[in-house]
Amino acid sequence: MKLYNSLGPNPHVVRMFAAEKGIALPLEEVDVMGAAHRQPPYATLNPMMQTPAFETDDGQVICEITAICEYLEELHPTPALIGATPGERAETRMWCRRIDLNIIEGRSRAFRATGAREFYKDKIKLLSVEAAQELFALVEDRVLWLDGQLAGKTYVCGDRYSLADIILYCFMTFGAPAGGSHVPPAARNLHALVERIRPRAATAA
Known part of the structure; x- marks a missing residue:
């Protein structure tokens, strides 16, 4: 491999x-x-x-x-990070898709068209800056929606740590100052999730 x-x-x-x-x-x-x-x-x-x-x-x-x-x-099914049962696997895939479509994809497209525009302008088709700013606003709305869904949970899938948490952590911390994240201040549950994951040894991989 x-x-x-x-x-x-x-x-x-x-x-x-x-x-x-x-x-x-x-x-x-x-x-x-x-x-x-x-x-x-x-x-x-x-x-x-x-x-x-x-x-x-x-x-x-x-x-x-x-x-x-x-x-x-x-x-390598153990530890199960997608799921040990059909129900767990379906739940993880559901949340991964929601996170990818509603948050990660939009945030990445908006960033390429604004903060990284100079790097990407001759490589891929970009949104206009104005459209990217609107997309950032849509993504923040979805982030706050996700934050509400995390209320009372330890991880995205309840008490079960999964691929959904890993995806959120990697994207919310990439490019942030050391020890920081891109989580909006109002998203307290998501901020707590990121800080819960940060001490895990695997984050340094």
Whole structure:
């Protein structure tokens, strides 16, 4: 197995997921700042030209972080980070999809069109700055909705730590000052969740 690794929250999700399971993943670094992901050989390996990509022992290449983590869970079911039962797995997948579609995707698109516009302007199609600001507002609304859903919970799936928590942690802390996060001040439950996860050894993966 091999993980094509780089700077960014997406590879961190896979590294952290693997670390929680005690899986030592060999890493091959991809220089995204030098645009190595946008040219062969990596762009041939992953035509989406995004990191990470994961190569199995039999040579299959899997992209998209949820799919990679699902594969690792199939091979190493304990501890269960997606779920030990059909109901648990469905619950984790439901929350991962909600977080990805409502928060992560929008926040990433808005950031590329504003704070990282200079880096991305000649690489991908970007929203206008005005549309990106509106998208930021929509994402914050969804973050506050999620915050309400976290009331009285230890983790996203109740008392069960899961891939949903790992995804939230990696994206909410990436690029923040050391010890900080991108959680809005009003989202107290989400802030508490991030701080609950921060001491875990796997966050350093």
